[in-house]
Amino acid sequence: MSIIGFAVLRVERPGLRDEALLDQSRKIEDHVAQAYAGRCGREEYMHYLLMYEFVDDYLERRGAFRDEHLGLAWEAHARGELVLGGALADPVDGAILLFQGEAAAAERFAAADPYVRHGLVTRWRVRPWTTVVGTDAASPVRPGGG
Template sequence: MATSRGRHKNDQQAAEQAQQAGKLNKIALSSASANSPGELSMHYLLSYQLADDYLARRGEFRSSHLALAWRAVEQGELVLGGAVGDPVESALLLFNVDDMAKVEAFAKADPYVTAGLVQSYRILPWHTVAGESAATPVR
């Protein structure tokens, strides 16, 4: 027969396991595409190599670039984005989408790219395995 202390410990362990399972389910759901229920998303990094005169020229295009970025956020595709370095040398944008073509479409529509403030860009699949927002959590 289990003691009340043993039952309490088992109940606490069961509650912790249920809470952990709930967190994993929440992560899996947050990784699913908003447009395709049940279809899993993948993280992609959009890496911009910036032109030497980027800082001098970005003011003219910044509001339209940011409008595009915030639309992607509202659509659940862009997670984070911003300039890298001090002084700025590049930019990174983190996407969580079900198709890399969506990242490519973003880059091709970005005023920074079309105006030549971005010399080149790369789209890199990022196989995230750790963290609350990992696309494929592995423990």
């Protein structure tokens, strides 16, 4: 049971006793977990890394295309495809963008990206990433194999 579920029930249904609150909270969390598992089945829910390699003068050339690139990135994020993204630093010679769901979303992004279309990206590739640690891991694995 999470403290959030308990607190929500405490606010919404102040007359419930603690035992009833705990029971209601567990039911809500079970329901959410089942819905999440159904939406994010193992084959459907996967992480993918879109990896870019940049031209040497990327920083000098990106200005003309940056707003369009960022617009595409935020749109992909709003659709739930792009989780995180950004350039590598020291040196700025590439970028990594983390997608979830399907590899095709990352491939579509790269094909539409003005950085790719205008030659700022010399090479790009999409790789599946088996995430095993963290609350958003696609395939969580705990010590002992659980």
